Amino acid sequence: MALYIGAYLPDRQLDESPFHKALVRVAAGLAQQRTDPLQTRAPNLDLHFLMPGREEAPPFDGMRFHSFDSRSNTLRIESSVPSRMIGSSHAEAFVIAAMQDAVDNAREFFDSRSTEFSSDEYFALIDRIGGIQPINRILN
Secondary structure, X not given: OOXXXXXXXXXXXXXXXXXXXXXXXXXXXXXXXXXXXXXXXXXXXXXXXXXXXXXXXXXXXXXEEEEEEOOOOEEEEEEEOOHHHOOOOOHHHHXXXXXXXXXXXXXXXXXXXXXXXXXXXXXXXXHHXXXXXXXXXXXX
């Protein structure tokens, strides 16, 4: 399973926000892991962060399933970014925690389809990328 992350930025001013910078750092760390054998097999998980802008905000809170493409075997999940997180010093921890939540959700989805999914390996990969353990992983 390959893990991908991306974002929807409704305003160009968000390019310089602490959240966007944190997302870019985590994405760069994820890109460095592309040669990991785990990142070369299906199924795939695409986590997309929806950032709020001045005049536009995601129509939901939390995380939701977007779609599943059976041709590419890719599950797309969307995560709503709270406005308070845009300028937060905890933005990177939020990104890492959202990635972990997405892996949990993907495991449930793929289990329901009887598709093998290596969630423990992905938690280890995410921990290597972030170098931190957000509170939800510590408590679980």
